[in-house]
Amino acid sequence: MSTPHVVVIGSGLAGLTAAHRLMAGGARVTLVTKGLGGLQLSQGTIDVLGYAPGRVERPLESLASLPAEHPYRTIGAEAVATALGYLTDVVVDDLLAGEAAQNVWLPTAVGAVRPTALAQPSMLGGQCVRGARFVIVGPKQLKDFHPALIAGNLARTDLPDGGRLDARPASFDLPGRDHEVDSSGLTYARALDDPAFRARFAAAVKPLVEPGESVGLPGILGLKDRNAWRALQDLIGHPIFEIPLPPPSVPGMRLNETLTNGLKAARARFILGSKVVGFAADGDVLRSVTLGEAGRQVVIAADAFVLAAGGFESGALDMDSYGVVTDTIFGLPLVGLDAPLIHGDYWGAAQPVFAAGVAVDSSMRVLDGDRVVYANLRAAGGVLAGAQRWQELSGDGIAAASAVIAADSILGGRA
Amino acid sequence: MNDFAHLAVTRASLDNCVKCTICETQCPVMAVTSKFPGPKYIGPQAERFRNGESVDHSLDYCSGCGICTLSCPQGVQIAELNAQARAVMKEDHMPLRDQLVSRTTVMGALMTPVAPLANGALRIKPLRKIVQAIVGIHEDAPMPVANGRTFEAWFNKRPKRTTPAPRGALVFFHGCAGEYFEVETSIKSVEVLEHIGYEVLVPKQGCCGLAQQSNGLFDTATKAVLKLCDELTSAGKDLTIISSSGSCTGMLKHEAHEIMGVDDSRLKDVGTRIRDISEFLLELHDQGELPEDFQRIEQVVPYHAPCQLKSQGMGLPVIPLLELIPGLTVVESGANCCGIAGTYGLKKEKYEIAQAVGKPLFDMVKATNEGLAVCDTETCRWQIRKGTGVQVEHPVWLIHKAYGLS
Numbered sequence A: 001m002s003t004p005h006v007v008v009i010g011s012g013l014a015g016l017t018a019a020h021r022l023m024a025g026g027a028r029v030t031l032v033t034k035g036l037g038g039l040q041l042s043q044g045t046i047d048v049l050g051y052a053p054g055r056v057e058r059p060l061e062s063l064a065s066l067p068a069e070h071p072y073r074t075i076g077a078e079a080v081a082t083a084l085g086y087l088t089d090v091v092v093d094d095l096l097a098g099e100a101a102q103n104v105w106l107p108t109a110v111g112a113v114r115p116t117a118l119a120q121p122s123m124l125g126g127q128c129v130r131g132a133r134f135v136i137v138g139p140k141q142l143k144d145f146h147p148a149l150i151a152g153n154l155a156r157t158d159l160p161d162g163g164r165l166d167a168r169p170a171s172f173d174l175p176g177r178d179h180e181v182d183s184s185g186l187t188y189a190r191a192l193d194d195p196a197f198r199a200r201f202a203a204a205v206k207p208l209v210e211p212g213e214s215v216g217l218p219g220i221l222g223l224k225d226r227n228a229w230r231a232l233q234d235l236i237g238h239p240i241f242e243i244p245l246p247p248p249s250v251p252g253m254r255l256n257e258t259l260t261n262g263l264k265a266a267r268a269r270f271i272l273g274s275k276v277v278g279f280a281a282d283g284d285v286l287r288s289v290t291l292g293e294a295g296r297q298v299v300i301a302a303d304a305f306v307l308a309a310g311g312f313e314s315g316a317l318d319m320d321s322y323g324v325v326t327d328t329i330f331g332l333p334l335v336g337l338d339a340p341l342i343h344g345d346y347w348g349a350a351q352p353v354f355a356a357g358v359a360v361d362s363s364m365r366v367l368d369g370d371r372v373v374y375a376n377l378r379a380a381g382g383v384l385a386g387a388q389r390w391q392e393l394s395g396d397g398i399a400a401a402s403a404v405i406a407a408d409s410i411l412g413g414r415a
Numbered sequence B: 001m002n003d004f005a006h007l008a009v010t011r012a013s014l015d016n017c018v019k020c021t022i023c024e025t026q027c028p029v030m031a032v033t034s035k036f037p038g039p040k041y042i043g044p045q046a047e048r049f050r051n052g053e054s055v056d057h058s059l060d061y062c063s064g065c066g067i068c069t070l071s072c073p074q075g076v077q078i079a080e081l082n083a084q085a086r087a088v089m090k091e092d093h094m095p096l097r098d099q100l101v102s103r104t105t106v107m108g109a110l111m112t113p114v115a116p117l118a119n120g121a122l123r124i125k126p127l128r129k130i131v132q133a134i135v136g137i138h139e140d141a142p143m144p145v146a147n148g149r150t151f152e153a154w155f156n157k158r159p160k161r162t163t164p165a166p167r168g169a170l171v172f173f174h175g176c177a178g179e180y181f182e183v184e185t186s187i188k189s190v191e192v193l194e195h196i197g198y199e200v201l202v203p204k205q206g207c208c209g210l211a212q213q214s215n216g217l218f219d220t221a222t223k224a225v226l227k228l229c230d231e232l233t234s235a236g237k238d239l240t241i242i243s244s245s246g247s248c249t250g251m252l253k254h255e256a257h258e259i260m261g262v263d264d265s266r267l268k269d270v271g272t273r274i275r276d277i278s279e280f281l282l283e284l285h286d287q288g289e290l291p292e293d294f295q296r297i298e299q300v301v302p303y304h305a306p307c308q309l310k311s312q313g314m315g316l317p318v319i320p321l322l323e324l325i326p327g328l329t330v331v332e333s334g335a336n337c338c339g340i341a342g343t344y345g346l347k348k349e350k351y352e353i354a355q356a357v358g359k360p361l362f363d364m365v366k367a368t369n370e371g372l373a374v375c376d377t378e379t380c381r382w383q384i385r386k387g388t389g390v391q392v393e394h395p396v397w398l399i400h401k402a403y404g405l406s
């Protein structure tokens, strides 16, 4: 194949990563997506494996002990390392740091201690290790950031290294704009892109810090200006770190915008706001997908396709009122559907339904038993069966690595 | 009464909302003012409490740009819900101003024969102050410049084509602005289509009703859009319809149906046959049928895709199309909206907001232009011209030039 045309469906981490890799490998890419993907709902970190089910220290080494049907068993540790290296070194330029092999432990917005593999450099000062001394500080007018809750929980947590850390809360008065009293983190992030606001913010934080403390601030330290947090740290004169907030997640938006803008700059065709509503195939070859654009349906033919439309949370998988689960896009055969899919114990074990999805071979082609369904269709991300992503903290790594395999195997001419 | 707005099925989509806040992060109005609580709140959330009366009049600060609907991964029709709720809210006390700015044909027709006078009048400050006080159009708001001739006058005065058109016939839909104000764009569009081998038919045509729709005047807008469908179809039943009026195309493709509930076979037919001119030309390119003997244009051109064009869910055809021209580099604005959003930015209580929305775009255009910026929709071009002082034209101007037609 000379220059293959590839249609990627979905703009979450899986779709964006696959599209980047395909473009870099010389393919022509059309990315179609119903809406924005899940990245800006994430923490802006890349998790590989956090719990299995106990705390995981070295995620790559733990993959082999996962159950046989887990997507990581097909993906393999090497692909995860390649994918994370690709994201860090090539795609997002200084927005992610760390390594796939080693988890770090960072505080959450409720003061829990959370494992992740890659984090934004602005977060890494918050590593929860024995003897750390934190002051958790935020503006009173910011919603969803409660220093007393965070500091209190952090201070009473037994850390993974067996020790404890010191944390105390503090807050200050500084509206994000006008007289708003419940601004979202995004409002502050936009304001903090402006050096003048940054100076006022720093001036309010500085007197609250005691020597030897690191300052835990909400994850709002600039949106477009990637060095806003460094500038702020210089002004405050103490080490600072960001704690990601619930959505809208500014660190997640940074990742999403960087990945999306990079694709647009590379001249992938990016079609936002239209849903894939149909497809055409000849035997085991997928010919085209049909897009429900305004006013009409548009047929997009391609040489290969990547299904990166996520799972239940994005509507790619659906369960009807009879409990029947379907892939809403290609009607692909699904696995993980035996046994009761939902149990009534809300706080109990993971719900089996969330592990439902498609089974794939080692190049991410979708399987029906042992048979490849469409030779030129790859699946990546949340649609893959076998993982409890949100509980294991495995969704990001699965998405990035399966996307890289899917792209590479298309480029390798096995489309 | 706006029955559809009262009873709309669009409501049903509100249950899809998972409160993810993705729409909030993209809303251009919420980004610049604390007066507007944003799409999630004013759309699916507030809609639950509406029963005729609107619970929160901050709804009126929604510009109707549609960026929220475009970004929502759950298929909630937020902007459509807002437009319907606004129509109901304003039903009995529609301000005279909103009725006036929405009558684009009337404004254009009144201004054309006296263009120099009208243009002069709109530029006189004291007069604009009076207009602001009485009807509420901001004294500094961008206003169209009326052209001395209409597009129709140009079209009808031309010598008739003598050779047969090898590619058959197309219908051209010029829109009100393309008829009265942005006449050059209409002319260049027709000349490009003829140059590549089409016969272009221009039936007599009125307004699509978009401005009335966005101001909540659904009844008049519905009549206008259906009349237009008849007019466009009168030129030939199965012909492709081409438009260089980005936002009016959206009205025909989906807004009349989705926002006002117009469920009429005539609209459905026209809505599937109409193409934005760049969309059409790029389709030809994809099929290997576009003549690409373009002359070099060594230039960097900032491009802003209007919100109402993006809402058509076809991506940004202008960028790959223009980059077929050797030497040309397109820089996408990256801005969700220029602020004008049809007639929103003309209104005195919205003017400051619209300017703030446009600011990053104006800065970008000022920083990247080499004498020209391009944008597909008329009102957006007026807004960007006003905000930057830069010449802003429809992208077809560059295609026209690259074909050696200008």
Ligand SMILES: Cc1cc2nc3c(=O)[nH]c(=O)nc-3n(C[C@H](O)[C@H](O)[C@H](O)COP(=O)(O)OP(=O)(O)OC[C@H]3O[C@@H](n4cnc5c(N)ncnc54)[C@H](O)[C@@H]3O)c2cc1C
Binding pocket: A009, A010, A011, A012, A013, A014, A015, A032, A033, A034, A035, A036, A037, A038, A039, A047, A048, A274, A275, A276, A277, A308, A309, A310, A311, A313, A314, A315, A316, A328, A329, A380, A381, A382, A383, A389, A390, A391, A393, A394, A395, A396, A397, A399, B073
């Ligand atoms: C509550 C929750 C918490 C989680 N927490 C974590 C965590 O802490 N760590 C972790 O690693 N993972 C977590 N996950 C899992 C993680 O979010 C997902 O595994 C990951 O985001 C999947 O990315 P994706 O690219 O596959 O899909 P998504 O990000 O969901 O993107 C899917 C894309 O497909 C598009 N799409 C869908 N249908 C269509 C269609 N018909 N046509 C066109 N486009 C379509 C959507 O618009 C969207 O852009 C969590 C999941 C949930 C639900």
Ligand code: SF4
Binding pocket: B016, B017, B018, B019, B020, B021, B022, B023, B024, B039, B040, B044, B071, B072, B073, B074, B075, B076, B078
């Ligand atoms: S983007 Fe859609 S689902 Fe998310 S909050 Fe907005 S309306 Fe709700």
Ligand code: SF4
Binding pocket: B026, B027, B028, B029, B030, B038, B039, B061, B062, B063, B064, B065, B066, B067, B068, B069, B078, B079, B082
């Ligand atoms: S239509 Fe535009 S202004 Fe209105 S809520 Fe949606 S994004 Fe905001």
